[in-house]
Amino acid sequence: MSSNQYFNHEGPWSEATDSLMCTDTGDWRSKRPVVDKEKCIFCGFCAIYCPIQVMEMTADSCFEPDLDFCKGCGICAKECPKGAITMVSEGEFVS
């Protein structure tokens, strides 16, 4: 369980010095969503339907997953109306 760098407030059950618990759910993934920025029409469906809410808006009007936590469920790719997201095997990214 990694210490969380994303929150710096405490939970109701935690000690004042503790941060929130956080699991590296990105490690679970066998496929990752890759967004084709040219195809993306910035509708936001991928963001609202992502169960863990990790599709983040980018400065150039697009959405990108936070790969530290994306579980690779594939909902975003399935729900994208433009087919702008492809699920690519993690093996492709091993250097």
Place this chain on the structure above:
Amino acid sequence: MAEKNKARLTKVLDYLKYDDPFSKGVSFCPGCGLELLLRFIPRVLGNDIIITGTPSCSAPVLLGQNKQSWHTLSYFGTLMTGAAANATGLVRYYKKAGIDNTVVCFNGDGTANDIGFGNLSGAAERNEPFIYICYDNEGYMNTGIQKSGTTPYGATTTTTPYGTVHKGKNLRRMNLGVKMAMNKIPYTATATLSDLEDLAKKLLKAKKAKERGFCFLHVFAPCPTGWGANPADTIEICRQAVKTNYFPLWEAENGKIRMTKTVKKPKPVSNYTKLMKKFNHMTEADLEILQEDVEYETCLLGGLSVLEAECQLPVSAQD
């Protein structure tokens, strides 16, 4: 990027007014409908809501572990047998203390429809001012996918297996939403995850209506692990459940039912069942029984919405 034809951002994002109080990496299965729902509720209702809930798939995350927490909401963990009774205690305490807030009693269908139904029913009768949300994954998922009262006809679970003797659940599913609406509580609604704007509106309506008393939301939330579905299909399953009338979307104020989404040409229920393995073994004849059950419920709902519009509630005009 300049020439790109950008669409309007989905309206659903406008409803997400508050921060997500959950840690990013929490241990729900990939594609879990419950996780989407759980993150959605405080983003619409605010981070100051008080959540209570029972042992279930939601508990390991809501309750935290040892001295650490997965979220920053206030949470009160209760027994399955006493979910609504505990929420009653909380709202009464807050009322006495003069604190104005929203108590959300968040439970699975096993708690709501079966094990904790007695006190849910009692809270509805007494019209306690809180919001009860049942996320319906059609079974007791956390203890290993046993059947519950809302498990549909034919579905396989670990207690209704498919084999030479049994062919999945041989009983029909209970309609929890209608059961609660018939208590004439201020607000009852069904919702699902394919229609997030509808869900957000219903959450906000419930927050208002709880000033007048008990509110109940029945939210259809697929469980890919327990249903043998592809995690990527979670939203599609919800969509097909609505399109086939398997899970119709409606709301009821003081028991007066109104459809919030009318399906003009319902699709055959097989469009829904084919998306998951729990119905894999079903024959045409089995599917026909499920189809008839769906049609019966839809017909009943239609009848009720017409009747309720015509009838006047005789007692208590106190609202």
